[in-house]
Amino acid sequence: MNAETSKDSKSLNVTRLLYAAILLCYLLMHFDDGVLSVASERIIRDLQISESQLGIVEAAIYVGIIAGSLVAPFLFAKLSSKAILMVGVLGNAAAVGSWALTNNYLLLACARILNGIFQVSFSKHFLFGLFTLFIRIIIAPYMQ
Numbered sequence: 001m002n003a004e005t006s007k008d009s010k011s012l013n014v015t016r017l018l019y020a021a022i023l024l025c026y027l028l029m030h031f032d033d034g035v036l037s038v039a040s041e042r043i044i045r046d047l048q049i050s051e052s053q054l055g056i057v058e059a060a061i062y063v064g065i066i067a068g069s070l071v072a073p074f075l076f077a078k079l080s081s082k083a084i085l086m087v088g089v090l091g092n093a094a095a096v097g098s099w100a101l102t103n104n105y106l107l108l109a110c111a112r113i114l115n116g117i118f119q120v121s122f123s124k125h126f127l128f129g130l131f132t133l134f135i136r137i138i139i140a141p142y143m144q
Helices: 002-028 033-037 040-047 049-080 080-100 103-121 126-143
Strands: none
Touching: 002 080, 033 040, 033 049, 040 049, 049 103, 080 103
């Protein structure tokens, strides 16, 4: 019985960590759009790209969101929630990290498309996850 409790506790901790990562991603989601807009002149100068190329990079995320929305129902039906969330968190991190590795605007546009696809992976879990986390952490201790 004690081993089951320990296993459930570890599973709950992983779930809490995933929900915290999702919350952080949502708090920061599209924050980059504001940064791109404010820093657009400097980005154009640093990456040595034109305004239209920067526009392609900025708009690419919406292509990813549309593509992810088309694929997501099939993935949600086939994969576990934790697998989807882990892939979403790690995929978003890798796509955002590509900004540190390249200044090629086509690769950055592809990374933004991946950001859009992986953002969709959070949509199923975000509101339900926050509600569940709120109940488990804040309300449940007072109900015992």
